[in-house]
Amino acid sequence: MSGYILSLVCRLKLLIVAYFDSMILNHELNKTLILRALFNNTKRCSIVVLLCQRQYDYTLVSRKKNEQKYKDDFTTIKQYMDSEDQAKIPDDWEKADKPGNVLVKKISGQDTCNLLVASSGRCMKERSIDSLKEQRFLEDISRLHASFKKGNILIPGKICERVGRLRQKYHSICKYYDIEVKLSEDQKKVTEICWDKKTSREQRNILSGCYVIETTQQHLTGPEIWKQYMLLNRVESVFKDLKSELGMRPVYHQTDKRTESHLFIGVLAYHILNAIETALKANGETREWKTINEVLNTHVRNTVVMSGKDMTWHIRVSGTPESQHLEIYNALKVKDPLKRNMQSIHLRL
Numbered sequence: 001m002s003g004y005i006l007s008l009v010c011r012l013k014l015l016i017v018a019y020f021d022s023m024i025l026n027h028e029l030n031k032t033l034i035l036r037a038l039f040n041n042t043k044r045c046s047i048v049v050l051l052c053q054r055q056y057d058y059t060l061v062s063r064k065k066n067e068q069k070y071k072d073d074f075t076t077i078k079q080y081m082d083s084e085d086q087a088k089i090p091d092d093w094e095k096a097d098k099p100g101n102v103l104v105k106k107i108s109g110q111d112t113c114n115l116l117v118a119s120s121g122r123c124m125k126e127r128s129i130d131s132l133k134e135q136r137f138l139e140d141i142s143r144l145h146a147s148f149k150k151g152n153i154l155i156p157g158k159i160c161e162r163v164g165r166l167r168q169k170y171h172s173i174c175k176y177y178d179i180e181v182k183l184s185e186d187q188k189k190v191t192e193i194c195w196d197k198k199t200s201r202e203q204r205n206i207l208s209g210c211y212v213i214e215t216t217q218q219h220l221t222g223p224e225i226w227k228q229y230m231l232l233n234r235v236e237s238v239f240k241d242l243k244s245e246l247g248m249r250p251v252y253h254q255t256d257k258r259t260e261s262h263l264f265i266g267v268l269a270y271h272i273l274n275a276i277e278t279a280l281k282a283n284g285e286t287r288e289w290k291t292i293n294e295v296l297n298t299h300v301r302n303t304v305v306m307s308g309k310d311m312t313w314h315i316r317v318s319g320t321p322e323s324q325h326l327e328i329y330n331a332l333k334v335k336d337p338l339k340r341n342m343q344s345i346h347l348r349l
Contacts, residue, residue, distance in 0.1 A: 032217065034232045035060040052111070052216075059215040059229050062114070067207050070107075070116050074210045077103055077118045096223040104222040115213040115225045123209025130173070130208070137170040141179070145193050156183055159190050176201035241273060241289060242266055276332065283331035292328060299325045316341040 033056060051058050067074065076090055081103070089095070089103065096102040096117070105116040144162050147153050153162070159181055167174045182192040213229050220228070253259045273289060280292070299322070304315040317340050321329065329335070 032057040032059060032228070034058070034229060036232070057216045059213060059217065059225065061229070062212040062214050067210055067212055070114075070212065071207070073105060073116055074118060075206055077105070077116075078123075078206055078210070081118065081120055081123075094222055096226040102226065104226050106222040106225070108218055112214055112216050113218045113225075115215065115222055117211050117213060117226060119209045121209070122211075126208045127205065130204075133170060133173050137166065137173045137177075140166055140169075141193075141195055148190065148193055154189050156181065156187070156190050159193065163193075176204065237288075238270065242270055244290075279333075280328070280331050285328070285331050295324055296328065298322070314343050316343075 033051060035058065077093055080086060080090055080093075086100075093103050093105045096104045101120045103118045107114045107116065141163075144153075144159070144166070148159065153159060163179055163181060167179070176198050178194075178196045178198060180194045181190055182194065183189065184191050213225060215225055215228075217225065217228075251259055251262055253262055277289060280287075285292075299319055301316060301318045304317060306313045306315065
């Protein structure tokens with residue numbers, strides 16, 4: 001299995017290098033490779049080394065250990081973000097977005113530069129996830145302790161096995177707890193199960209919402225580097241929209257022409273979707289298409305069927321849009337062109 005994974009990594013490395021080499025041949029020299037933290041570690045991944053050897057620009061997020069290196073800087077900015085008085089931003093820090101929810105600090109190096117990023121939104125998300133995991137961990141270990149107190153489980157091997165499962169299930173939380181299983185003098189029974197929170201758990205909260213971006217493009221400003229990296233989220237949302245809302249996958253066609261037509265319609269639908277999202281963002285609407293679609297689904301067009309002695313009429317009429325619908329329509333500069341339509345269908349016999 002390890003040899004198979006190594007083969008996949010080598011193939012991926014060759015594909016990336018070959019792709020960038022092809023852009024060099026096509027005189028496309030201003031391309032930048034944006035990577036997640038998957039390809040970066042303390043010893044630097046071989047892919048990054050190859051990119052440096054070929055003098056390709058890249059932007060990636062460093063690992064958690066690199067955040068510890070700038071702990072003092074993150075502590076200072078987190079104190080500023082948590083304080084009520086935010087009149088003056090600490091030195092060398094600047095806002096990356098208009099609301100000021102993301103603050104960045106650029107630290108230049110010899111060949112690369114590091115961008116320290118502190119995001120209040122990401123901080124709330126990470127703390128919420130960590131607190132939920134910690135709550136579930138404490139509930140499970142409390143159930144194990146209650147079962148031990150009732151005498152349902154006393155064998156050391158069984159209890160250690162249960163504790164090991166908890167460590168495996170909550171590996172990101174257990175490292176902040178000291179779990180001890182105390183045994184009797186003859187080592188045949190368990191006398192107590194104890195767990196204590198480490199001080200490093202509180203220190204981890206300081207780094208919540210903080211990360212480090214490494215890039216070779218030192219000529220860019222801090223906000224420009226952050227916006228460039230955030231383009232990766234946009235690309236990922238494109239594939240998500242194509243596979244979910246726009247129905248590009250799954251493909252049920254079996255012939256090449258039908259499959260190509262299906263993919264063409266999916267890409268065409270995405271261009272329309274992208275134009276809609278661009279128009280919405282230009283008018284201050286920041287909600288995702290999934291949310292917009294859920295809101296607009298409540299505004300429908302109905303068909304009323306009326307039967308007479310000699311004929312049947314189908315009347316198409318739109319519902320009255322609510323205020324939330326009108327906000328979206330006004331942002332898109334769309335008026336309801338579908339007026340009341342009545343059509344006779346057939347004569348009754």
